[in-house]
Amino acid sequence: MGNDERTSEKPGGExxxxxxxxSTFILSLSTSALFHLGLIPDAQSGKAGERNLPLARQTIDILEILETKTRGNLDPEEAKLLESLLFEIRMRFVEASR
Incomplete structure (x- = not known):
């Protein structure tokens, strides 16, 4: 596999x-929530993921806990990213729940 932003190849092919x-951590969690909402295709099959609203809700809850517990300790950019991600995922959750 070639080099990209997330990985680099070590000697021996690892x-x-x-x-x-x-920021990377909360982006990963938000991607997980979107996957559970069926909005991101499965990496293996390329097909849209099956909706699992309880898992999506749990991931949103985790992001909300992080927002509460880190309030006042984040850089302005991190706080804005978390706020924006939560807003977007909550809206998508409401749409998926209909």
């Missing part, structure tokens, strides 16, 4: 993951 920061 891939090393790049360092993770708070």
């Amino acid at each position: 891939e090393a993951l790049s360092a993770i920061d708070f």
Whole structure:
């Protein structure tokens, strides 16, 4: 596999993951929520994922906990990203729940 932003190849063909920061972490969680809402295709099959609203809700809850517990400790960019992601995912959850 070639080099990209997330991975680099180590000698021997192993891939090393790049360092993770708070923004990367919450983006990963938001991607998981969107997958559980059936909005992101499965990486293996390329087909839309099956909706699992309880798992999507749980991931939203985790992001809400992070928002509460990190309030006042985030950079302005991190706080805005978390706020924006939560808004978008909540709206998508409401649409998927109809």
